[in-house]
Amino acid sequence: MVKWMYSLWGQTGDRAAKEKMRISDPGRNSRAEKGFTLLEMLVVLAIMGTTAALVGVGLVAGRERRLLKQDAQVLSQLFTAAQAQARQQATAIAWRYGANGFKFESVLQTPYLPADLARYVDLNRQALTERNPILRARAWQSEEPVRVRVDPPVTPVFNREWVSGPRVVELDNGLTQVRIVRSAQGQYRVLP
Numbered sequence: 001m002v003k004w005m006y007s008l009w010g011q012t013g014d015r016a017a018k019e020k021m022r023i024s025d026p027g028r029n030s031r032a033e034k035g036f037t038l039l040e041m042l043v044v045l046a047i048m049g050t051t052a053a054l055v056g057v058g059l060v061a062g063r064e065r066r067l068l069k070q071d072a073q074v075l076s077q078l079f080t081a082a083q084a085q086a087r088q089q090a091t092a093i094a095w096r097y098g099a100n101g102f103k104f105e106s107v108l109q110t111p112y113l114p115a116d117l118a119r120y121v122d123l124n125r126q127a128l129t130e131r132n133p134i135l136r137a138r139a140w141q142s143e144e145p146v147r148v149r150v151d152p153p154v155t156p157v158f159n160r161e162w163v164s165g166p167r168v169v170e171l172d173n174g175l176t177q178v179r180i181v182r183s184a185q186g187q188y189r190v191l192p
Contacts, residue, residue, distance in 0.1 A: 065176040067141045069190065072171055072178040074138075076188035078104070079158070079165055081134050083186065086158040093135070095156040095165070099145040103137035107157065144173040 036044075082093045082104050092107040140146045150156055151168040158165045169180040179191045 064142055064144060064173055067143070068146070068171055068173050068176055068178050069192070071141050071146070072169075072180050072190045075102070075169065075171075076180050076190055078135060079180070079182075079188050082158045083165060085135070086164070087160045090160050093158045095158070097148045099140075099147070101137060101139040102148075104135040140173075142173045144175060147172045147174075 079095075082095065085091075086093045094105045094107050096103050096105060149170040149172070150166045151170075152166070156166040156169075163182070163184075163186040165182065166180075167182050171178045171180070181189050181191055183189065
């Protein structure tokens, strides 16, 4: 049976005319078209874009997690140094923090106000960098602003008591959080 095709110029029924003129339904004997449709290309591009975005977000979050953990490790070591200096020099050292960084300040004690109460009062402070450059003011390494939660929720003060300072410090930069926990022996550990 012969399939008839029509063109603008009329009926074409011979074999040579059929090979020159393509139709939308080539039948089962003709070669299959090679290549991708526009829809298939758009689906592939959407999948590639989503994958690239997820990898990019994962890399940024991983980097921020690493930087925040480094901040926590440095801070735990500085807490130990502040505690040692407070015991050695029989003075109180306050830890002040903000979204952009932190610093340690020496709290000048008066005979009328013990160190435990000095944390609530804004007394004159003396820079510690002259005596101990390790306790200098520092910026957070994390590129995002860091929120700090301290337990107990008061200004942390290190004094000559064996165990002083904050029990738990939680650092949060919006992408990840890290906790610094003081053990019963006064040592600080960083927890993910």
